Amino acid sequence: MSITVWNPGLLTTVQDMGRVGYQQFGVPVSGVLDPRSAAIANILVGNPEDEAVLECTMLGPQLRFDQPNCIAITGGDLGPTLDGQPAASYRALSVKAGQVLRFTGPKSGCRAFIAFAGGLDIPLVMGSRSTYMKAKIGGLQGRKLEKGDVIAFREPKAELRDMGLRAIAPEFVPRAEYTLHVILGPQDDAFTDEGLGTFLSQLYTVTPEFDRMGCRLDGPVVQHKTNGDIISDGISFGAIQIPSSGKPIIMLSDRQTTGGYTKIASVISTDFRILAQLKAGDKVRFQQVSVQYAQDALLAQRAALRALRSTVDRRI
Amino acid sequence: MEVFMADVRFLLTGDTSLTVEFGNEISEAINTQIRAFHIALKNSGIPGIMETVPTYRSLMIHYDPSTILYDPLVKRLKALLGQLDQIQIPPSDVLEIPVLYGGEEGPDLGFVARHSGKTPEEVIRIHTSVEYLIYMLGFTPGFTYLGGMSQEIATPRLETPRVKIPAGSVGIAGAQTGVYPIDSPGGWQLIGRTPVHMYDPNRDTPILPQAGQYIQFRAIDQAEYDRIAAEEAAGTYVCRRHPREEGAR
Numbered sequence A: 001m002s003i004t005v006w007n008p009g010l011l012t013t014v015q016d017m018g019r020v021g022y023q024q025f026g027v028p029v030s031g032v033l034d035p036r037s038a039a040i041a042n043i044l045v046g047n048p049e050d051e052a053v054l055e056c057t058m059l060g061p062q063l064r065f066d067q068p069n070c071i072a073i074t075g076g077d078l079g080p081t082l083d084g085q086p087a088a089s090y091r092a093l094s095v096k097a098g099q100v101l102r103f104t105g106p107k108s109g110c111r112a113f114i115a116f117a118g119g120l121d122i123p124l125v126m127g128s129r130s131t132y133m134k135a136k137i138g139g140l141q142g143r144k145l146e147k148g149d150v151i152a153f154r155e156p157k158a159e160l161r162d163m164g165l166r167a168i169a170p171e172f173v174p175r176a177e178y179t180l181h182v183i184l185g186p187q188d189d190a191f192t193d194e195g196l197g198t199f200l201s202q203l204y205t206v207t208p209e210f211d212r213m214g215c216r217l218d219g220p221v222v223q224h225k226t227n228g229d230i231i232s233d234g235i236s237f238g239a240i241q242i243p244s245s246g247k248p249i250i251m252l253s254d255r256q257t258t259g260g261y262t263k264i265a266s267v268i269s270t271d272f273r274i275l276a277q278l279k280a281g282d283k284v285r286f287q288q289v290s291v292q293y294a295q296d297a298l299l300a301q302r303a304a305l306r307a308l309r310s311t312v313d314r315r316i
Numbered sequence B: 001m002e003v004f005m006a007d008v009r010f011l012l013t014g015d016t017s018l019t020v021e022f023g024n025e026i027s028e029a030i031n032t033q034i035r036a037f038h039i040a041l042k043n044s045g046i047p048g049i050m051e052t053v054p055t056y057r058s059l060m061i062h063y064d065p066s067t068i069l070y071d072p073l074v075k076r077l078k079a080l081l082g083q084l085d086q087i088q089i090p091p092s093d094v095l096e097i098p099v100l101y102g103g104e105e106g107p108d109l110g111f112v113a114r115h116s117g118k119t120p121e122e123v124i125r126i127h128t129s130v131e132y133l134i135y136m137l138g139f140t141p142g143f144t145y146l147g148g149m150s151q152e153i154a155t156p157r158l159e160t161p162r163v164k165i166p167a168g169s170v171g172i173a174g175a176q177t178g179v180y181p182i183d184s185p186g187g188w189q190l191i192g193r194t195p196v197h198m199y200d201p202n203r204d205t206p207i208l209p210q211a212g213q214y215i216q217f218r219a220i221d222q223a224e225y226d227r228i229a230a231e232e233a234a235g236t237y238v239c240r241r242h243p244r245e246e247g248a249r
Helices: A035-044 A193-201 A269-275 A291-312 B028-042 B070-082 B109-116 B120-128 B222-234
Strands: A002-007 A011-015 A053-057 A062-065 A069-077 A080-082 A093-095 A100-103 A108-116 A150-152 A178-184 A204-210 A214-218 A229-234 A239-241 A249-251 A258-261 A263-267 A283-288 B009-012 B017-021 B049-054 B058-063 B093-101 B132-137 B144-147 B162-165 B169-173 B176-179 B184-186 B189-193 B214-219 B241-243
Touching (some): A035 A108, A229 B017, A291 B070, B017 B070, B028 B058, B109 B189, B120 B214
Parallel strands (some): B093 B214
Antiparallel strands (some): A002 A150, A053 A108, A062 A100, A080 A100, A204 A214, A204 A283, B093 B189, B093 B241, B132 B144
């Protein structure tokens, strides 16, 4: 028993925390673009944080529940409804058999994550359920959801105890301009002082060229000392690649494992939740922080997730 | 293994990974240092290491800051670098990759031969005479960046890339050679095809080659191609490999 996809939406894929350990073989990590929001959705329905969720982009799917289960929706507000009634985000919801989850359209942000209690029945490929469409692996036959797809639940739970505790305030707040904190490197020395100054002071605009692989920005050219080419090396999630054109590209989940363009800086982990919600036309600014600052912030964020888990599981 | 510490740089790649860079050129000497460091790291017991990605001139290390923070990790990595001269590096494996050259499987063998002023047989002899170092994998799952191809058979890419190249195709692009692990578009001159699956996501070892190993191509005929292809389909094929001899070429 399962959900049936009435309408797949724009780009809905099965994603977990990614395929760890295979980058040395050229296999991209994939996984959710916003690990924190996916983790929160999972915690709210009693799952391990790294359970696979549905990642929805802009226009969410229509899903008919063939069996009752508890779900939680986090990330951006794509206008979720259950049988036509507005459905709360960041709250565990008990869905009955026959009910239909729909999304009426993006209100804020552009990506939402749906967690299902007990997880989805999707086979592991190289240790992960994440969909990597380019190599057609993971998820549902390595592709995005299509009309008529049926996805079974592994261990659905019609009810969870303490439903009232399984909620927090929605996290994403739209702004006129966003600040992304960055750690300079690995090739910040390939840029002139003027180039670094431009990068750290000017406003950049998100372009429509924004997919699971990367997010292309438009704005003032970031000047190289010579050019944007290097001998290929590894690329991290959030790395900001600047090819010879001087326009930044933020590398995301489906990025290639290695690349031959200079990377000026990396977005810090705690800002991925903002990054994942950016839309074409949004304005961003980069602010430098130290690796120590970023790691303190990440550890604080993880502690908050543990606290949330304790609350919903009533361990305190 | 001597490492000139002054040349080694620790590069920041965010808050959950870093890159240890050993130089700024593509060379076997640098790659050997990376391999030694990679082995030393695996045996070091440093906690919190999630994943490592060797490339031409560096090793990227993904780690969990909940287990080890940047500063203590760099301290331990530096100590490890100082001990590299005590590391015994086992000889690299040479993977033997059988290739059916020419014909439908290698439609550009004739062009490569004409471009190099050689016969197709000479191109095959030259292509099979080298143990190619796998510097790194990337681009697509299982794609190897190989070093060591003879300049004698270097040939520019196709002017118009093909829309679909079958998995297993062996090609030449400039001074590079390699195998397409999955069906993909591409502009390499195709000189042959291997029945060996370099990549199979559902196998216990999804990707056959590893960075730091070598590949040697061996010319086979249609009958052997068919036999190996049948074994691959049945999941019984075992790629032949042997330890590389010191100083081999």
